[in-house]
Amino acid sequence: MSTQRIKPAVSMADIAPELQRLRRRGFLRSALSLGALTMLTGCDLSTHSGIDAALEAMLRFDDRVQATLFSRQRLAETYPASAITHPYRFNAYYAEWQVREVPDHWVLNVSGRVADRHPWTLPALMKLPQQSQITRHICIEGWSQIGQWSGVPLHAFLRRVGADLNARYVAFKCFDGYYTSIDMASALQPQTILALDFEQKPLAPQWGAPLRLRIPTKLGFKSAKNLEAIEVTNTYPGGFWENQGYDWFAGV
Amino acid sequence: MDRREPRRRPAHPVAIRVMHWIGVYAMGCMIFSGWEIYNASPSLPLLFPAWTGLGGWLGGALAWHLSAMWILFTDGIAYLLYGFASGHFRRDLQPPRPAELTHDILAALTFRLKHRIGHYNAVQRLLYAGVLIAIILQVLTGLSIWKPVQLGWLTGLFGGYPIARFIHLATMFAIVAFVLIHVAMVAIVPSTLKAMIVTVPSEIEENQ
Numbered sequence: 001m002s003t004q005r006i007k008p009a010v011s012m013a014d015i016a017p018e019l020q021r022l023r024r025r026g027f028l029r030s031a032l033s034l035g036a037l038t039m040l041t042g043c044d045l046s047t048h049s050g051i052d053a054a055l056e057a058m059l060r061f062d063d064r065v066q067a068t069l070f071s072r073q074r075l076a077e078t079y080p081a082s083a084i085t086h087p088y089r090f091n092a093y094y095a096e097w098q099v100r101e102v103p104d105h106w107v108l109n110v111s112g113r114v115a116d117r118h119p120w121t122l123p124a125l126m127k128l129p130q131q132s133q134i135t136r137h138i139c140i141e142g143w144s145q146i147g148q149w150s151g152v153p154l155h156a157f158l159r160r161v162g163a164d165l166n167a168r169y170v171a172f173k174c175f176d177g178y179y180t181s182i183d184m185a186s187a188l189q190p191q192t193i194l195a196l197d198f199e200q201k202p203l204a205p206q207w208g209a210p211l212r213l214r215i216p217t218k219l220g221f222k223s224a225k226n227l228e229a230i231e232v233t234n235t236y237p238g239g240f241w242e243n244q245g246y247d248w249f250a251g252v
Numbered sequence: 253m254d255r256r257e258p259r260r261r262p263a264h265p266v267a268i269r270v271m272h273w274i275g276v277y278a279m280g281c282m283i284f285s286g287w288e289i290y291n292a293s294p295s296l297p298l299l300f301p302a303w304t305g306l307g308g309w310l311g312g313a314l315a316w317h318l319s320a321m322w323i324l325f326t327d328g329i330a331y332l333l334y335g336f337a338s339g340h341f342r343r344d345l346q347p348p349r350p351a352e353l354t355h356d357i358l359a360a361l362t363f364r365l366k367h368r369i370g371h372y373n374a375v376q377r378l379l380y381a382g383v384l385i386a387i388i389l390q391v392l393t394g395l396s397i398w399k400p401v402q403l404g405w406l407t408g409l410f411g412g413y414p415i416a417r418f419i420h421l422a423t424m425f426a427i428v429a430f431v432l433i434h435v436a437m438v439a440i441v442p443s444t445l446k447a448m449i450v451t452v453p454s455e456i457e458e459n460q
Binding site for chain 1: 289290292293295310311312314315316318319322397398399400401402403404413414417
C-alpha cells in the first residue's frame, strides 16, 4: 500500500456525485436520437416521460426475469491459468491516472442487518477462509477478459458477521466514490468473493486495493473496487451506474 | 364477395400483416439500439454513425434493446406458431429445388423474374426462409451473450461468450443485408407494399 502515485487536485471521484445528480433521471430523456424519432412518431417528444416510464418498467421486468433465471448452484465457467488475459484491461468510471491510493488506517465497515458490526482490518480478513478463481469478467460494453482473483467468499463473510441472510440487498461503498448493490441470492453464490489478491499478488490500487468485490455471475460494473463499507439492508440501495439507467440486476 | 373470384385468398392474411409490421418495429429498435451498444466497444474497425443510434448512450440503448427484445420474441413465437398451424410455411416457404432456384436466380439477375402477389418465387423463398433462420439465430446468440452463465449451455453451443458475441454481430449484418434487398425489391414492385398493408387478393393461378 505504498503511495507513489500523485493524487490529482480534483478527481472524477470528487465531482462524481454532482455529475451523477445532473445525469440522473434524465438518462432516457436524452435517449431520443434521430433513430428514436423515426421509431416513435406520435409520441409526445416534449417530455418523453411516457417513454422513460415504459423503459424503466421494462428494466424492472427484466430484473425479475433475471432473478428467476438465476440459480445459486449454477457456477460461472472457470479457466486454466493459460487462459488469463494479458495485459489485463483497467476499467473504472475514471481514467487510470486518477486511481486512488488506499487511505491510511483503512478498515472495512459493516453495517445494517448484521449481528457483529466491528470494522475489519486487512490482516483479520486474511485469516478468514480463502478461495481462488479464474473467471471471465464481462463488461456491460460487451468486451470481456479472463482474470485470477482470490479472497474471502462473501457467503462465509456474511455468516461470520451474523448477517440476516433473508435480507434483500447487500450494498457496497467504495472510497473512490463508487457504490453498488446486489441481491442476497447472488451474494451467497459460492463464487462471489471479497477479493484480496489479483493474479496471486495483493491487489494493486488499479485493481481495487485493498479489497474488492469479485462476482463472476454479474456484469463487471457490479465488481466494486476499493471497498470501504458493506451494508446488509432491505432498502433498495441503487448504485453509481444503476441510478443512471444500467439495469440493476445485471446478471450474466 | 366477388362472384368471379370466389376462391382467391388474400395475398397476406391479416395476421401475417400485423405480425410483419410489429416485427419491423421491434427489429428496427433492436438494430438501431444494437448499433449504439456496439459503438461502446467496437470489435471491428468501424463505428455506426452516432445519429443512427437508439438510446443516446450505452445505458439508454441497452434499455431499448432489453425492452424491444420482448416484442421481437413474442412476435416471433406467434409467427412461428401461426406459420406451422396455418400451413403458411408448408404452402409458401417450401425450400426451393436446385433447378428451380438456378432458373429463378438467372431470371432475377436478368430482370426477367416475374413477381406475382401472393406467390413466392424460388429466390423469395430462399431469402424469406433465410432471414427467419437468421432472426432465430440472432435471438439464440442474443440470449447466450445476455446470460452466458445462467444459459451457459447455450453460450457453449456457440463456442463461448466472445464467439457468440461475434456471431450476434455478423448475423445483424446478414439481417440488414436482407432488409436492404427486401426494401429495394419493394421499391421495384410497389404493389407488394400495398399487399402487406391492406387486403389484396393473391394473383396465383395454381392451387385453384
